[in-house]
Amino acid sequence: MKRPYLGIVVGVLTLGCDLVHPSDPVALDRDVVLVETVLFAGSDEIHAVVGFPHRNGGAPPALSLSIDGPSASTPLQPASAPSRCGLLSPKAWGVYQCLRAGLGAPLASGERFRLRGAGPAGEIVGETTIPRAPTLAAPASDTVVARTTANGELASIRLTFASPPEVDLVELAIHDLTVRLANGEERDDCTLITNPASGAPLPREGTVELAFRFLSCPGGATGWREFRVSAQVVGYDGAYGRFVRSAGAGILRQPAPDFGLRGAVGVFGSAAASRRVQVTVQQ
Amino acid sequence: MLLAALILAVQQVAVSGVVRDSLRSEPVSFAQVTIRDAAGHVVRTVSDELGVFIGSGLRSGPLELSVHAVGYSPWSDTIAPERLRGIEVRLQPLPLNLQAIDVVGARAAGPLSLAAPGFRVDSALIAALPKVLETDVFRAATIAPSVSANSDFNAMPFVRGGTSDGTPVLLDGIRLFNPFHLLGFLSAFNAEAVDHVTMLTSSGGAALRHGATSGALEVATRDGARDRIHSAGAIGLASGRASVEGPIDRSTSFLLDARRTYIDAFTGLLDRIGAIDRQVPYAFSDLHGKITRTLDGIDRISVTGYRSAESLGDIDGSDTSVLRSDWSNAALGVHYRAGLGANGLLDMTLGRSGFSSRFRVQDGDLTELDAAGEMHESRLDARASWHIAPMAVLVGVEADRFGSDYALTVVDPDLLDIVPNLRMAGSRTRLAGYSQVGLALGSDLEIGGGLRIDHFARLGLTASPSLNLALRSGGWSIGLDAAQSYQALFSLRNEESVYASFIAYDLLTPVEAPPLVRSREIAVAAEGSLRSVGLRIAAYTRSMAGLRLLPLGRAPIDGPVLVASDSQQVGRGAGKGLELSAQWRRGTFDAVASYRWSLDSRTVNGETYTPRFHRDHELDAAFSLHFGESSLSARLSARSGQPYTPLLALVPVVPPVGPDGGDAGARGVVALGGRYNAGRLPGYVRLDLGWQAEKRTSIFGVRGTVVPYAALLNALNSHNVLAAEVDEAAGRPALRYLPQLPILPFFGLEFRF
Structure with missing residues (x-):
């Protein structure tokens, strides 16, 4: 007579402790495949990062990805320079590989591209249309000369810009820093801090004050005569814009935002940059 | 047939009285009362929350009256025909034990109390449970299988998949708002002043008079002793409390109970001796008083007063950021009871309560968050009941007015993750009439029905019917309860936010436009005993409409805990489940256990989901063993x-590589x-x-106990x-x-003189 009661008690305790469903919703799936690529108007090549983000070792996924453009289909091949992937600490992101595809001609705004491939979990498909670039109204010239100020800033310029409707995210891009030191030496390994920083999100249109705040060069060389740097405004499509805004937003539930990609996690987006302004800052 | 019934009714007599504790003369509620007339006819009833019982349908002549209650020696006597009204039964208390969670489905009670399915947790159980920081009323109530707590940090009960705003907390019939301390970790009730807590699980039966959609949590204050002045107190890790009670005159008693934390004083001392960097300027206090005067027999009037306050001073005074907050809660109520003839009772409650809060975060001259607001309710409730065997009738009216006014200004975008900007003010007047009829069909079948008509100002009339059936057979009873209810208040809380697990505070606001919040529930329960184990098994299903819910958004758990009402949408909810409660006693060992399996859901904006507070299975058990003066x-x-x-997946946002190259390093993580x-x-x-150990002692000739x-x-x-x-901080x-x-120790000392 006692056994049925014992069974009931054990059953209730088992269910109560959830022993029959020892689920762990934060256990990550090691077979998840990562694909991230953004196509840039004006570029004649495509870079992509693919990987198993939740694995500690082993081979990266063999995806056989290709890009179908308006005129041709181009396979993505392992790149010879993995650092071009953009990952500073690749090991923090699992097992990954950089892919590259050379195109015969620069990508153009309005062109539509498809990403295709076969992954472990099935077909990988992405689609994007390259947006038009933001227009830079000021400075009117492609070259600007600015002088240092007395209030702690090295110098500042004003950027006035507007974005077409298909642009979802606007960012500032700063690159190609060249410094002429006091001894006449030219260096391209120095670091410049700006406000807003390179990669910072900007409003879709308006005017921002771009301040150059701090400059340092390896070896402690701080005496400089002038430096040159390029600035431009980059407009990204909705897929990449949603992707960036989702970072740090908590655990997204399904249905997830559209990142332009199916069959893998990541993003397939596109971007176009405004004309470049070369800023020369002099002491 | 009607004539025969009338003749029979005229020949019947009724007996009424009050059950009291023989030492302290306080009423003993929910005592089992059995009356046998000279013809051998037996009537069973239960004393109500004020110890009053009425038995009717008896033949005239001497009556055998026997009474027993948990924790008391049985009592019996022969009642002469000339003293059928105002009988005073004095029960001799036994040593406290844990057998105290009683099912108040009242299979042994009259037809009306049959309509009150729920759970009663009395002071013995509250006192016997391990004291987590303090003896806590809400945490004790969660041992009932119908009740879930959100987390270790928030003891606000959720009843059968309902909403927290649908379960009002009432102190002697007066609704309290946010009766919590420490963000909800503690209830703002001093257990010393509490006689019992009744967790009503349905909106019908005894909850019909509350007009809420998910039952009610009724906290009943003790009357205070009438034999002599008693004092009691406690010193715990976080607070100290003291109470005094006793007679004012032969028919009047008082109870005054106060509690205050000394977190501020203690940390201030540690700050002064350099043990910690800074005082924690946090304090809470409660003051709870009641005066009860017995007028004649069962006629009585009582006044309950309550105030609690909580404040957090300048927590970061040496820095630029300053946070200050103050909350307070106050209530005042009057309850009057009078007998209506031989077998009737009149109850009237008039009360007002209010909650006010001020919360401010300041950075230098900039106010980053400024929240101020209040909620208040005034209520008048009058009800009359008659017990005319085999029928019991209750008729009641209620008028209440709720008002709220909040302004919440948030400047800091980080704080907007927790609370929104909002400005709300509104009030709602509600008039209601309700009636219940119970009919005993023979000794084994009882049937009851109720109807509540509400008029909500500017929103119209609603009708809320309820039905109760009970059948006894072979020592078991089976009951069915069905009820519908409406309310015109809703909460601005977002229960899906993770912050809701830490913060119990709520802001209520009136429904401005239809639909009203509606609940429908059917429950079936069987109660009896298997060998020496008392069992209760229940199944229920509940559906709710007109809920105000925040659409899920992309990552609901990161949403704010309070939301503006215009961001909420009308949704619905459902809950169903099975409950089992059991209690067992052998010698000085007591065990109470409850288990529930349930399915809860919410639907808003076309999406149905399981709410965060839900758990598929919940098992709660309490045990106590007394040996000598100690108990474990x-x-x-x-x-x-x-x-x-x-x-x-955790997806890094890899900087894109453009024609000019790209940045290095991921730009955060997308959690899919x-x-x-x-x-x-x-x-x-x-x-x-x-x-705990109860040591008898004597100070200045006054005997008492130290625990x-x-x-x-x-x-x-x-x-x-x-x-x-x-x-993301990890490698x-x-x-x-x-x-x-985690594991935490608590200790303290209680004393009673």
Whole structure:
């Protein structure tokens, strides 16, 4: 007579402790495949990062990805320079590989591209249309000369810009820093801090004050005569814009935002940059 | 046939009286009363929350009256025909034991109390459970199988998948708002002043007069002793309390109870001696008083007053950021009871309560967050009941007015993650009439029905019917309760936010436009005993409409805990489940256990999901063993994990490579989840242990008891979890669990003189 009661008690305790469903919703799936690529108007090549983000070792996924453009289909091949992937600490992101595809001609705004491939979990498909670039109204010239100020800033310029409707995210891009030191030496390994920083999100249109705040060069060389740097405004499509805004937003539930990609996690987006302004800052 | 019934009714006599504690003369509620007339006809009833009982349908002549109640020696006597009204039964108390969670489905009671399915937790159980920081009323109530608590940090009860705003907390019939301290960790009731807590699980029966959609939590204050002045107190880790009670004159008693934390004083002392960097300027206090005057027999009038306050001073005074907050809660109520003839009772309650709060975060001259507001309610409730065997009739009216006014200004965008900007003000007047009729058909079948008509100002009339059936057979009883109810208040809380697990405070606001919030519930319960184990098994299903819910959004758990009403949408909810409660006693060992399996859901904006507070399985058990002057107690909670959105992937945002190259280093992590709350967090197990010893002593010739106690919360140090969050600070992004409470010791000293 006692056994049925014992069974009931054990059953209730088992269910109560959830022993029959020892689920762990934060256990990550090691077979998840990562694909991230953004196509840039004006570029004649495509870079992509693919990987198993939740694995500690082993081979990266063999995806056989290709890009179908308006005129041709181009396979993505392992790149010879993995650092071009953009990952500073690749090991923090699992097992990954950089892919590259050379195109015969620069990508153009309005062109539509498809990403295709076969992954472990099935077909990988992405689609994007390259947006038009933001227009830079000021400075009117492609070259600007600015002088240092007395209030702690090295110098500042004003950027006035507007974005077409298909642009979802606007960012500032700063690159190609060249410094002429006091001894006449030219260096391209120095670091410049700006406000807003390179990669910072900007409003879709308006005017921002771009301040150059701090400059340092390896070896402690701080005496400089002038430096040159390029600035431009980059407009990204909705897929990449949603992707960036989702970072740090908590655990997204399904249905997830559209990142332009199916069959893998990541993003397939596109971007176009405004004309470049070369800023020369002099002491 | 009608004539025969009338003749029979005229020949009947009724007996009424009040059951009291023989030492302190306080009423003993829910005592089992059995009356046998000279013809051998037996009437069974139960004393109500004021100790009053009425038995009717008896033949004239001498009556045998016997009374027994948990914790008291049985009492019996022969009642002469000339003293049928105002009988005073004095029960001799037994040593306290834990057998105290009684099912108040009232199979032994009259037809009307049959309509009051719920659970009563009396002061003996509240006192016997391990004391987690303090003896706590709400935490004790969660041992009932119908009740779930959100987390270790928030004891606000959820009843049968209902909403927190649908379960009003009433102190002697007056609604209190936010009766919490420490963000909800403690209830703002001093257990010393509480006689019992009744957890009504349905909106019908005894909850009909409250007009709420998810039952009610009724806290009943003790009347105070009438034999002599008694004093009691306690010194715990966080607070001290003191109470005094006694007679004012032969028919009047008083009870005054106060509690105050000394977290501020204690940390201030540690600050002065350099043990800590800064005082924690936090304090809470309660003041609870009641005066009761017996007018004649069962006629009485009582006045209850209550005030609690909580404040957090300048917590970061040496820095630029300053946070200050003050909350307070006050209530004043008058209850009057009078007999209506031989077999009737009149109850009238008039009360007003209010809650006000001020919360401010300042950075230099900039006010980053400024919140101020209040809620208040005035209520008049009058009801009359008659017991004319085989029928019981209750008729009542209610008028209440609720008002609220909040302004919340948030400047700091980080704080907007927790609370929104909002400005709300509104009021709602409600007039109601209700009636219940109960009919005993023979000795084994009882049937009852009720109807409540509400008029909500500017929103119109609603009708809320209820039905109760009970059948007894072979020592078991089976009952069915069905009820519908409406309310015109809703909460601005977002229960899906993770902050809701830490913060119990709520803001209520009136419904401005239809639909009203509606609940429908059917419950079936069987109650009896198997050998020496008392059992109650219940099944229920509940549907709710007109709920105000926040649409899920992309990551609901990161949403704010309070939301503006215009961001909420009308949704619906459902709950169904099976409940089992059992109690067993052998010698000085007592065990109370409850288990529930349930399915709860919410639907808003076309999406149906499982709410975060839900748990598929909940097992709660309490044990106590008395030996000599000491007692050991344990409370075990085992629950399946809360719903959680399963994580599919952590995706780095890799900087894109353009024609000019790209930046290096990821720009954060996108956490991709599955279907909302489709997964479950790991299961929850918590074992609390308690010890206390009652030492008799005498100070200045006054005899009393001193009770040192100690408790160990989460004695197994189980790693119970509340949620999970993405940890990007680690070398590699990962999810980490937010823990619930670890093992914690508590100790203190209680004394009574």
